[in-house]
Amino acid sequence: MSNTILVVEDDAGLREALIDTLEMSGIACVAAESAEQAMVLLKKYEFSLVVSDVQMGAMSGLDLLRSIKLNYPELPVLMMTAYATIDDAVEAMRLGAIDYMAKPFAPEVLLNMVSRYLPEKPKETDGPIVADPSSIQLLELASKVARSDASVMVLGPSGSGKEVLARYIHDKSSRCDAPFVAINCAAIPENMLEATLFGYEKGAFTGAIQACPGKFEQAQGGTILLDEITEMDLGLQAKLLRVLQEREVERLGARKTISLDVRVLATSNRDLKEAVAENQFREDLYYRLNVFPLMWRPLCERPGDIIVLAKHLIERHLAKSKEPLAKLDASAEQKLLSHAWPGNVRELDNVIQRALILRTGNIISEHAIFIENLMDTQCLPKPLDAPADQTQSQSSAYYDDKITPSEASAPLPSPDTGSYKDELKDKEHKIILETLARCQGKRKDVAQTLGISPRTLRYKLAQMRDLGISLPA
Template sequence: MSEGKILLVEDDHSLREALLDTLLLAQYECTDVGSAEEAIIKLKDESFDMVISDVQMEGIGGIGLLNYLHQHTQIPVLLMTAYATIDNAVNAIKLGAVDYLAKPFAPEVLLNQVSRYMKPKLVQDRPIVADDKSLALLSLAQKVAASDASVMIMGPSGSGKEVLARYIHQNSSRVDGPFVAINCAAIPENMLEATLFGYEKGAFTGAYQACPGKFEQAQGGTLLLDEISEMELGLQAKLLRVLQEREVERLGGRKNIKLDVRVLATSNRDLKSMASSGEFREDLYYRINVFPLTWPALNQRPADILPLARHLLVRHATSSGLAQIPELDESASRRLLTHRWPGNVRELDNVIQRALILQSGGVIGINDIIIDSQDGLLNQDTSDIAQNIEPKPAELDGLGDELKAQEHVIILETLTQCQGSRKLVAEKLGISARTLRYKMAKMRDMGIQIPA
């Protein structure tokens, strides 16, 4: 689930790519452009939750863009520059910028500033359920929501654990407080501590001003630690202390800040086994596992499949501006019910989006349900398309897909060999943990089930 949509404006291509990677890994939806003029065109066509812009660019530059935004919208604007002075910062804030970042800055500085100023999205998604197992789970979740106990939500990737966490928050006494989610797998290790606990000015290179962490941002509400099993052992010890003492100390700080935060956590791995093997702190496991809930895989709750599919149809058709919501015919419904859904709800979401593109006449048939590439080859009539496409050499056809598939097989085999340890897999493959996390996230989005 996207944390928000950002427009990134930076004329330095290399820096723009680095900033884009940082924002995407933190689960933000991001559009990037190279000039203020391009940004204005994008702003007329799309809506954004925040704009991050360089100041010194050709054309009207960042200040010109800020003036335009000040006249036409209330979107928060964060400016960046390599030529920062106090006067420039004061002038930019007077013109309406929420803050001013001096280059170079650390990735965690950017992410903390973004989370500080971006308005949280109001999400009203209620779990869409019809299966007896799911109804029983929601009934249990509603009971635990009335307490302030920590909840550990287990379940396979893509099954909807964050939706269940939001449901607990929305049915709790903290419903009027913030719901803050942080994906422990998506944020690089050296950034996660600062993102969670916050930092004071001068705590590290690039920390030009103090910034509250996720715990402080969740005061009076709920903090979700998504994929907590991916957190390093050293940071787990610090997290345990925060949970025990109900207070946090910012990086570089000297005072403790009292907390009033309920903590929920999710994982797609067997935390109890990880605790037994020493991969996860046993004391932290028992601290967060006060009330365990398990969200089953989609194929274990088949009565949920069609209600979910119809809900996703309505959501995507509405966001696409379709006047008519397409309906599933009987053959399409049977196809959805007979598939095993290894990628769970995320895979179903992808299939529904494809069906919306292919459907015609307001009815989705079996030929519109493409679950894998073979379905597409079997169902699509390519005779008209083939006439207009210049043939390419056979040895190049599908080469990119083949290489990606081989990469996916290697990652899955290595995960099995290393019994799911992401750290060992990254070392064995000779890539960084961040790169591995990114590749695994892409695989999950494609509906590939990652072993726990």
């Protein structure tokens, strides 16, 4: 359970709010309602950070902190106190807490503190796993652009591995020993994203008892990845443009600027020119970021990558569980190659994890390859150096904003488990699909009907695609 946060809070309402804020921002977390329960969880799982209240029941947060520093001395602990007393803060820091937050605090404070102290996510590979000629050609191109300091826009459908390619560019650059900081612009709520990116000064809002650097400052000397950049609010896009132009950032509530030495990479699963035409993305920001565009194609357009990726995923998952290596037989490989993979690498990863559960012995046969809504591949690989008009037509077809009623009424894959959470998700997906059909696939109308923002709808559709539900991106 690496890169997961343990949240310890005895107040049920606040505990739920903390978990919601973190999970909405794409941060994995586990809740404990007492220090005693936290100790049990610490023995069972591995955590990267503990966020704990000070004032709790029989065992206080300070008692928990003492126990953690005794048994898990390298585990960072961030404390919360409702009273903001000097005594609590001094005692927590003396016992080894990395920092503390005074209640009440704004969600921005929680996110910035957590992003500041949560260890960087370890690399799972030394780079993209490829074998298809078009992918090899793309990596050669990425290696060349890595040696420059140019901004790079990585385009491609959800789940195709855009962040992996961005990390590869950083690792091949002269900044490889400096920080690589990734932020998902679609995951963090709009009202928190500005403080997360740019940081804030003491007193900027409730609970900001001290200044906190944002993601740009954390990436100083290295690389920042703005994942799903097209999901950013237009007003914030204007502020981001200024940061990129001036090479300096101004924290919220500050009166001075901080010079930056940061390389900027960005990703998007949308057609950027179309987003500009629809006034959803600033044209000046588009030209600032799109200095060198790279297109990471859907998995079905690079079939040579499918089997090597599957083998890599098998090795990775078995290494984690310390099990002997398993191999795909010819029938399993053929079944993997016959599917169109609308969810791309994320969908392949899910299928491989199922196969490892369903396999017999150390051989994975086609019977262990369970693919929801098995879809015959109709994609043909296209050369990477396709003419501009050809690339544009392919891009427009893939990123079409319109969803046809027939696609919207397609059957949903059944959930992997019968849990209540999966059942709720299944119902949510059905409601979204039914509304898409009723609204003729017009996202703006769908969002208004469902009472959510277009940005939230796009995020939910992206999650559905990751589950293998056939939707245009």
